Amino acid sequence: MNVAVKKYKPGKIRERNEELILEAAEQEFVLHGFKGTSVQAIADRAGLPKANIHYYFKNKSNLYSAVLSNIIDLWNDSLEDITADDDPAEVLRNVIRKKVELSYLHPRSSKLFAMEIIQGAPHIREYIRSDMRQWVRSKTKVFDAWIAAGKMDPIDPVHLIFMIWSTTQHYADFETQVLTLMNRAEYERDDIERITNCLVHVILKGCGLNP
Amino acid sequence: MNVAVKKYKPGKIRERNEELILEAAEQEFVLHGFKGTSVQAIADRAGLPKANIHYYFKNKSNLYSAVLSNIIDLWNDSLEDITADDDPAEVLRNVIRKKVELSYLHPRSSKLFAMEIIQGAPHIREYIRSDMRQWVRSKTKVFDAWIAAGKMDPIDPVHLIFMIWSTTQHYADFETQVLTLMNRAEYERDDIERITNCLVHVILKGCGLNP
DNA sequence: GTCTATAATCAGATAGAC
DNA sequence: GTCTATCTGATTATAGAC
Known part of the structure; x- marks a missing residue:
């Protein structure tokens, strides 16, 4: 039996929030480009405080790379x-x-x-x-x-x-x-x-x- | 005879600088998009102080429209x-x-x-x-x-x-x-x-x- | 994990000396 | 016409309370 099973839905929140952020980020990056997009705008669209974006993705560049990586897979x-x-x-x-x-x-x-x-x-x-x-x-x-x-x-x-x-x-x-x-x-x-x-x-x- | 002929090459500097700015602006806008491009970057590329960009083109948006207009003509x-x-x-x-x-x-x-x-x-x-x-x-x-x-x-x-x-x-x-x-x-x-x-x-x- | 508060930097735009 | 100095607000990123 998996030990993680005792913990309270460990990765669920993270998974959901990362998904929310990636989705919001894609929309903003398309509208304004990498440089033209503010982390604040992504946060607003995702309905999260700006600091959470930096918590889940180290910085704007990492987040952008993650979005691109998803696209390439697709x-x-x-x-x-x-x-x-x-x-x-x-x-x-x-x-x-x-x-x-x-x-x-x-x-x-x-x-x-x-x-x-x-x-x-x-x-x-x-x-x-x-x-x-x-x-x-x-x-x-x-x-x-x-x-x-x-x-x-x-x-x-x-x-x-x-x-x-x-x-x-x-x-x-x-x-x-x-x-x-x-x-x-x-x-x-x-x-x-x-x-x-x-x-x-x-x-x-x-x-x-x-x- | 045109009266303007007595003035010292009236529109020459303006014409040249506007050309320089439009060229530099196009390059920067392509690289970073409208929002992502700073007037400073355009000024640096054109070799002019930032204030001159605002002198020739009222603001960033006007400059961008001028660049697009040139492109459409072309x-x-x-x-x-x-x-x-x-x-x-x-x-x-x-x-x-x-x-x-x-x-x-x-x-x-x-x-x-x-x-x-x-x-x-x-x-x-x-x-x-x-x-x-x-x-x-x-x-x-x-x-x-x-x-x-x-x-x-x-x-x-x-x-x-x-x-x-x-x-x-x-x-x-x-x-x-x-x-x-x-x-x-x-x-x-x-x-x-x-x-x-x-x-x-x-x-x-x-x-x-x-x- | 979440989010407020803030530091440090950079942006667009303008005033005013030259 | 030119350009320095400066104002005002936005930006990324982080520290630290909860």
Whole structure:
């Protein structure tokens, strides 16, 4: 039997408060950037005294890194297990659908990640240089195999990946502009379906695949 | 004869200093956002005392608006004069080329505009709602005419425009990520050519046009 | 674990000498 | 037009009572 069982819900408060703070922090960081966000504003949004933020996360920089780390985990599981034997059309269809879905469900995550990159990626430079580069390398190999096998047009795999990222994340990052230009208050399920179909059509057909 | 001619280069200093300040401000705003940027940092970068910034531009908000206004002017001249009689393939080729070129030549402008939108477009909401929406409306009519004439696949024109914007501006906004993943220090002329050709191929072919 | 009070620093903006 | 000095308020972070 676990000894901790006798203690009164030991990590429960901590877990809940950390969650509250991370959520509030993400919102504030998206609205005002890292430097522009005050710890006070995060505390107010989380409904906690400012000092508690410093109690749970040593300082603003640590908190920001924690938020970014959560985001990277959330967006990391796509295209995970493809091989040269898979059907490229089906793989691309699934990736595009998944990315549009993520943009729909977690626009704020995408926005904060985008802001970090736009500002020169000062906090995640190393992640891009190592993990992300490794990931891209392994995927491009599969694309190259498909091209060599004549399964798709010879599109540079790296730029194809950029194209999928940019077109799908655009609906999260530029949400404000997109919705205003479409004269809508927020995305509906229908919109997501239409966007996905549109992107799948253009990108797959553009790669010489059957949409 | 102009009376001002007798005065000692009246607007010269003002013009030069305003230019210096706008340039420095754009750099700082991209790096730290509106709230995160201090007037002192802009002054330091411009090589002027802080008080001069307030002399030329009433306050930080005015300066920021001036920078954004410059950016909008710079990016505004594309797709300006297309008609239903034009060849869609040629128009799209030119637009993509022009947008990639702008991203190459003025990445900072694109970045700052992107940050403003990501943060909810607090300073340019009205511009998007009026001028930009009007512009999109007029262009979609041309696309619709092309589709009705069977000149291209029935791709929703609005999403096609978003696709062109997102894929081209990605190379400016996500410059840090793109260059790191491509293992390069900066874009070369060759890269720009390759990127343009790749985007032209996929998008045009994806729309049922001849790349 | 929680939160008030406070220290030390930095921000935007302006007055006023030059 | 230029720039130093300064006001006022906000900022991060911490100390210490509860």
